[in-house]
Amino acid sequence: MKRQSDYICWEGKRDVKIKWKLTLSAKLEILKYAAAVILVMVIGAIIILSQGNSPVEAFRAMVVGSVGSPSAIGTTIRWATPSIITGIAAVVAFKSGIWNCGIEGQMYFGAFAAAIAGSALSLPRFLHIPVCLLIGGLAGMAFAFIPAILKLKLHVNELICTLMLNYAANLFTEYLVFKYMGFDASELADAIATPDMLPTARLSVIIPKTSASSAFFIAIGIALVIHLLYRYTVKGYELKQVGENLRFSRYGGINYKRTFIMIFLLSGFISGVCGGTEMTGAFGKFRPAFALNLGWDGVMIASIAKNNPLAVVLISLVWGMLKAGSFQMERTTSTNRLVVMVLQSVFVLLVAIDYEALFARIKEKHQIRRLRIQREEA
Amino acid sequence: MEDLILEAKHICKYFGSLTANDDVSLRVRRGTVHSVIGENGAGKSTLMNIISGIYKPDRGEIYVKGNPVVFRNPNDATKCGIGMVHQEFMLFPELTVLENLMMGFETKKYGGFLDKKKAAKDITEIAEKYGFSIPLEKRVAELPVSLLQQVEIVKVLYKGAEIIILDEPTSVLTPQGIEGLFRAIRYLTRQGKTVILITHKLKEVMEISDDITVLKNGVVTGNLRPEETDEHGLANLMVGRQVLFNTKKPKKQIGEAILTVEHLTAPGSDGTKKVKDVSFCVRKGEILGIAGVAGSGQGELIEAVFGLRTPSGGAITYKGEDITASTPRQKREKRIGYVPQDRISTGCNVNGSLIENCIMGYHVAHKFKIPWLVDREEAAAFTGDVVANYQVKVQDIHNKIGTLSGGNIQKTIVGREFAQNNDLLIIEDPTRGIDVGAIEFIWQKIIDAAAQGVSVLLVSHELGEVMELSDRILVMYNGGIAADLENTPELDEKTIGLYMLGGKA
Numbered sequence A: 001m002k003r004q005s006d007y008i009c010w011e012g013k014r015d016v017k018i019k020w021k022l023t024l025s026a027k028l029e030i031l032k033y034a035a036a037v038i039l040v041m042v043i044g045a046i047i048i049l050s051q052g053n054s055p056v057e058a059f060r061a062m063v064v065g066s067v068g069s070p071s072a073i074g075t076t077i078r079w080a081t082p083s084i085i086t087g088i089a090a091v092v093a094f095k096s097g098i099w100n101c102g103i104e105g106q107m108y109f110g111a112f113a114a115a116i117a118g119s120a121l122s123l124p125r126f127l128h129i130p131v132c133l134l135i136g137g138l139a140g141m142a143f144a145f146i147p148a149i150l151k152l153k154l155h156v157n158e159l160i161c162t163l164m165l166n167y168a169a170n171l172f173t174e175y176l177v178f179k180y181m182g183f184d185a186s187e188l189a190d191a192i193a194t195p196d197m198l199p200t201a202r203l204s205v206i207i208p209k210t211s212a213s214s215a216f217f218i219a220i221g222i223a224l225v226i227h228l229l230y231r232y233t234v235k236g237y238e239l240k241q242v243g244e245n246l247r248f249s250r251y252g253g254i255n256y257k258r259t260f261i262m263i264f265l266l267s268g269f270i271s272g273v274c275g276g277t278e279m280t281g282a283f284g285k286f287r288p289a290f291a292l293n294l295g296w297d298g299v300m301i302a303s304i305a306k307n308n309p310l311a312v313v314l315i316s317l318v319w320g321m322l323k324a325g326s327f328q329m330e331r332t333t334s335t336n337r338l339v340v341m342v343l344q345s346v347f348v349l350l351v352a353i354d355y356e357a358l359f360a361r362i363k364e365k366h367q368i369r370r371l372r373i374q375r376e377e378a
Numbered sequence B: 001m002e003d004l005i006l007e008a009k010h011i012c013k014y015f016g017s018l019t020a021n022d023d024v025s026l027r028v029r030r031g032t033v034h035s036v037i038g039e040n041g042a043g044k045s046t047l048m049n050i051i052s053g054i055y056k057p058d059r060g061e062i063y064v065k066g067n068p069v070v071f072r073n074p075n076d077a078t079k080c081g082i083g084m085v086h087q088e089f090m091l092f093p094e095l096t097v098l099e100n101l102m103m104g105f106e107t108k109k110y111g112g113f114l115d116k117k118k119a120a121k122d123i124t125e126i127a128e129k130y131g132f133s134i135p136l137e138k139r140v141a142e143l144p145v146s147l148l149q150q151v152e153i154v155k156v157l158y159k160g161a162e163i164i165i166l167d168e169p170t171s172v173l174t175p176q177g178i179e180g181l182f183r184a185i186r187y188l189t190r191q192g193k194t195v196i197l198i199t200h201k202l203k204e205v206m207e208i209s210d211d212i213t214v215l216k217n218g219v220v221t222g223n224l225r226p227e228e229t230d231e232h233g234l235a236n237l238m239v240g241r242q243v244l245f246n247t248k249k250p251k252k253q254i255g256e257a258i259l260t261v262e263h264l265t266a267p268g269s270d271g272t273k274k275v276k277d278v279s280f281c282v283r284k285g286e287i288l289g290i291a292g293v294a295g296s297g298q299g300e301l302i303e304a305v306f307g308l309r310t311p312s313g314g315a316i317t318y319k320g321e322d323i324t325a326s327t328p329r330q331k332r333e334k335r336i337g338y339v340p341q342d343r344i345s346t347g348c349n350v351n352g353s354l355i356e357n358c359i360m361g362y363h364v365a366h367k368f369k370i371p372w373l374v375d376r377e378e379a380a381a382f383t384g385d386v387v388a389n390y391q392v393k394v395q396d397i398h399n400k401i402g403t404l405s406g407g408n409i410q411k412t413i414v415g416r417e418f419a420q421n422n423d424l425l426i427i428e429d430p431t432r433g434i435d436v437g438a439i440e441f442i443w444q445k446i447i448d449a450a451a452q453g454v455s456v457l458l459v460s461h462e463l464g465e466v467m468e469l470s471d472r473i474l475v476m477y478n479g480g481i482a483a484d485l486e487n488t489p490e491l492d493e494k495t496i497g498l499y500m501l502g503g504k505a
Helices: A005-018 A023-051 A055-067 A070-095 A102-119 A124-153 A158-181 A216-232 A234-246 A246-251 A256-283 A293-304 A309-332 A339-352 A353-377 B044-052 B073-081 B097-102 B117-127 B146-158 B175-190 B204-207 B233-237 B298-305 B328-332 B343-348 B354-358 B376-389 B406-418 B436-451 B463-470 B493-500
Strands: B004-015 B018-029 B033-038 B059-064 B067-069 B082-085 B163-167 B194-199 B213-217 B220-223 B258-269 B274-283 B287-291 B313-316 B336-339 B425-428 B455-459 B472-477 B480-485
Touching: A005 B044, A023 A055, A023 A216, A023 A339, A023 A353, A055 A070, A055 A339, A055 B298, A070 A216, A070 A234, A070 A256, A070 A293, A070 A309, A070 B146, A102 A158, A102 A293, A124 A158, A124 A256, A216 A234, A216 A256, A216 A309, A216 B117, A234 A246, A234 A256, A234 B354, A246 B313, A246 B343, A256 B328, A293 A309, A309 A339, A309 B146, A339 B097, A339 B194, A339 B463, B004 B044, B018 B033, B018 B044, B018 B194, B018 B220, B018 B298, B033 B044, B033 B175, B033 B204, B033 B233, B044 B163, B044 B194, B059 B480, B073 B082, B082 B354, B097 B117, B097 B146, B117 B146, B146 B163, B175 B194, B175 B493, B194 B204, B204 B233, B220 B233, B233 B406, B258 B298, B258 B455, B274 B298, B274 B455, B287 B436, B287 B463, B298 B336, B298 B425, B298 B455, B328 B336, B336 B406, B343 B354, B343 B406, B354 B376, B354 B406, B406 B425, B406 B436, B425 B436, B436 B463, B455 B463, B463 B493, B472 B493, B480 B493
Parallel strands: B033 B194, B033 B213, B082 B163, B163 B194, B287 B455, B287 B472, B336 B425, B425 B455
Antiparallel strands: B004 B018, B004 B059, B059 B067, B213 B220, B258 B274, B258 B313, B472 B480
8 A cells, every 4th residue: 555655744743742632622521520529529428417427527437448558458459340340341332332231140140150160170270260260251141142142133122131131140040059059948048159169269369358359450451451452453443333333334344243242242251250250259159149239330330431441440449449438437437338329320420411512501591691681782 | 775684794603613604694685586605614504594593693683674683493583484494304204294284383273173174275375376286185205305395395485484595405306396496486586585595506596596695614705696797706706716617537448347237126224125127237447327316216226236235136246256145344355435325324433533434444355464453554544645635624633533524524435435446436426515626526536536447336316416427327217227328418417307207308
């Protein structure tokens, strides 16, 4: 292909000029997040005050509980880890315009499969962990295949389908635990779990006496891989185009059916891996309904991060801090931990507001009023 | 003192940093045809949207019959007697003409029930008064385009419009249809109505207008009457330079058939047969034009040929290979390029950067050095080539393509398909809604490509474009080929127009 030398020069100049300059939209974006954080704090203070507690104390407890000591940092990392992975699973799907809300369910399957692999297989350590994670990923992927094929062949809406399958996954894995362990139904609910995983299948703890495991590095690794996938590879380019304009990508020669299935499976695989890291890292055995909305955290985080894999890591750290801090807050003050969940949701809402459109509307209203006043004066 | 029915004074409208209208003033006399012309992006549509109450001006006043008015919404404008017929018809295809006409202006009886009889009577009266005859009981989906336009005009008349704004009304019509429209316009003005005509077709402007206002880059560059100027003078005011309408056609060799389509049938989106037993071939270095009234099956034919639509019968052969069932990806690998009609929803990804938009298809047909990695240098270089060779005005190739004007987006798409060394180019309405300068440029690129041995299948709803560029012309009517004509200087628009309507010359 022929190249134009004058163009290359221009390109060189561009690099110098752009490097450190934030565009106006990026600046607005930062402003928006800052405003959201401040607003969330104000709203939080009001809620805590309304319950007769001291917001200052509550905030102090949150800071102490999230970064105040090594064990606090450990708890933060422990909760940031699954948030990153489920966040990335959501990013992969949402970036390509697919509403995979079944991350939670795919995670259950991944976790169950990984827990079984961790207790039933005996392998050397360097093999056992990857095998557990791989089996977890494949299980999540297999479960994601159901909505994918239904959507492609029968045009079943994937949002509703994945949403409903979460319940199926939750209950079905519980059933599988019964099946596997041979329990009868009279057993205590707390005791329902798969056998302990072998030590060779457990990730090492990175901060002693906490459940912060090396799963954190796996999570960062996944985020980085997905970031590189979208930034540099042809496949990532195709995935993004399919999400942004399906007609255009068909027209451009992208096999959208294959791409579609791939996205679903990849998202399911990552969700399954998250189940795997939860088992090999924090839990060590599968208990039904262990996840407590971890999948939904992923969906929220992806929407706050505007589907940017690196931003997911940052937001997840904040998420982990909030979670760790909220436990401490509940222990040391009389403020309820649920306040934090309310605030998390408020934050999602605030970030989702289209401020530009809002300002344009206010400006327009103002202008009409001005014109009308002018007219009345005339 | 002139009898001004509408006056706009010092209208300014900004969209962010873009100035769409800058101190634009317009004086429309009662009972005249006033044409507003200009390139795309010159601010015609913005001005009309302000006059019809869709946008609010940032500065400036509007006077109707000498009284200052402020429109909060299009209904306010309607109440002042301003009605707009949009380029894309705003009718509900599943409702009857009568129901469409009543929409938003319902005649009611017994406090809440539709009084269709009275409405039908009123509408028939109005239609007769202005010389339109429209079937009120038919569903809109069954009517041809020219009738739909009449329905739209009757709709604004029914709503009591004194001033009728027609936005690019002739772009959907055959030559015969245009004549009919012009007769109707003259009749309307004789009855005291005022017509504002937005168009970029200079010949029509000269034929029908009483007054002409020329816009360029949001500024008025001329207020004149047709007898004071000619087409070239108007074009000068529009683009600010001399425009050559006669493209240079080099002598060239036309080779053997490269694409052969035999007995092709294809369904439309509604499942009915839209392409019926179509056969033709495109030869090396030939520009084959396909003319026809909009909706005669051209779109479906092209999609079937490119693989976006599955044919229900027939065969497509390309360079001796059967490609009837192959995907767009395979077609791109075989060096077939396609410039789609709908540049926004099919031709580009408005949220993607210029680079992302330029390497679409390229990444399939040409592959990068390492096939699974996007070579950023190569991608930027290819994009740079497109930008430089196709005169795309953009500050930075990392900008979103959606921030460019229609003409520049089109040049990017044309550039992307042309710069990939394709052997066959399928081009659909390459100059729809873009300015004169860009039209001329794209036409020349098509002719140059054919001169270098590229085969071109050109579909256009502008008959003039097909006649200007093609070596051979197929006329489509109702899904079939109505005529296959050599494009000789003797061939005239009237003959083709008759074929387009299903008649015989």
